[in-house]
Amino acid sequence: MKKVSISIILLLLSLSAMAQENAPEMADKFRADGKIYVVVLVLATIFAGIIAYLIRLERKISKLEKED
Amino acid sequence: MRSNWWKILCVVLLAYAIIGGLLLPVPARHILNETIRNLYFHVPMWFGMMLLFGISFYHSLMYLRKQDMNYDIKAVAFLKIGVLFSCLGMLTGMEWAKYTWGEPWSNDPKQLATAICMLSYFAYLILRGGIKDEEKRAKISAVYNVFAFAMMIPLLFVLPRLVDSLHPGNGGNPGFNSYDLDSRMRLVFYPAVIGWFLLGYWISTLHVRINQINHKRDNTF
Numbered sequence: 678m679k680k681v682s683i684s685i686i687l688l689l690l691s692l693s694a695m696a697q698e699n700a701p702e703m704a705d706k707f708r709a710d711g712k713i714y715v716v717v718l719v720l721a722t723i724f725a726g727i728i729a730y731l732i733r734l735e736r737k738i739s740k741l742e743k744e745d
Numbered sequence: 746m747r748s749n750w751w752k753i754l755c756v757v758l759l760a761y762a763i764i765g766g767l768l769l770p771v772p773a774r775h776i777l778n779e780t781i782r783n784l785y786f787h788v789p790m791w792f793g794m795m796l797l798f799g800i801s802f803y804h805s806l807m808y809l810r811k812q813d814m815n816y817d818i819k820a821v822a823f824l825k826i827g828v829l830f831s832c833l834g835m836l837t838g839m840e841w842a843k844y845t846w847g848e849p850w851s852n853d854p855k856q857l858a859t860a861i862c863m864l865s866y867f868a869y870l871i872l873r874g875g876i877k878d879e880e881k882r883a884k885i886s887a888v889y890n891v892f893a894f895a896m897m898i899p900l901l902f903v904l905p906r907l908v909d910s911l912h913p914g915n916g917g918n919p920g921f922n923s924y925d926l927d928s929r930m931r932l933v934f935y936p937a938v939i940g941w942f943l944l945g946y947w948i949s950t951l952h953v954r955i956n957q958i959n960h961k962r963d964n965t966f
Contacts, residue, residue: 700773703778713767721764731948738958
């Protein structure tokens, strides 16, 4: 009886392990470490830089247009 | 400032797409894993390209009707930024494919058709470079642009869907529409498409204005 119950428990454990293996891997650990925010910050910085440059160009061109 | 509201909208939408696109929840899928977020950045490049080419096509048609140089200036600017978007879309697609399909170039029908489409647009720029006379250049390249746009439709929307493809939504593959693009992703995807398109439109208008100034000053651009 004991043997049967132990083997059933082991079977269930292995099943749960398999189920975990089957779940698609996502960046859970990365997110748990909090480091994803570094990436977001870097991207946001680059984006802000590009937009700032575009606005500068925009101003320069408006100036040229007024000169004409 | 009032006429610039769409530029502010563009910045807000893109900031939302970058931050939300990285942090908001996405469906968990095998093979794709976290790269599913590329949908917010890779696909808008193609949507933006198509819209920019569409605007360029419109201006080429208008040039042929009205023979006004302004239409030619606009057609070139939108087309050039469209080509830039297509290059970015192709590069990001190859980077994405490297880690999901195994190699950057797998001769996927959509990859091939897009490459042909891009070549036909590169040819437009080379064609323009080869003609000195401005009127002639404008007229011939406008006619060519109409042809290139007419080629783009079957190349991107029809042919890849007739055969099996690795891209979602083609051949036997289910599209992102059926189950991958769930409501959580739509919430970021559509704003991202609008935002990236507006950014392309913005850059194009800057290009147009520089060429308009050049045209006014030296009667050439």
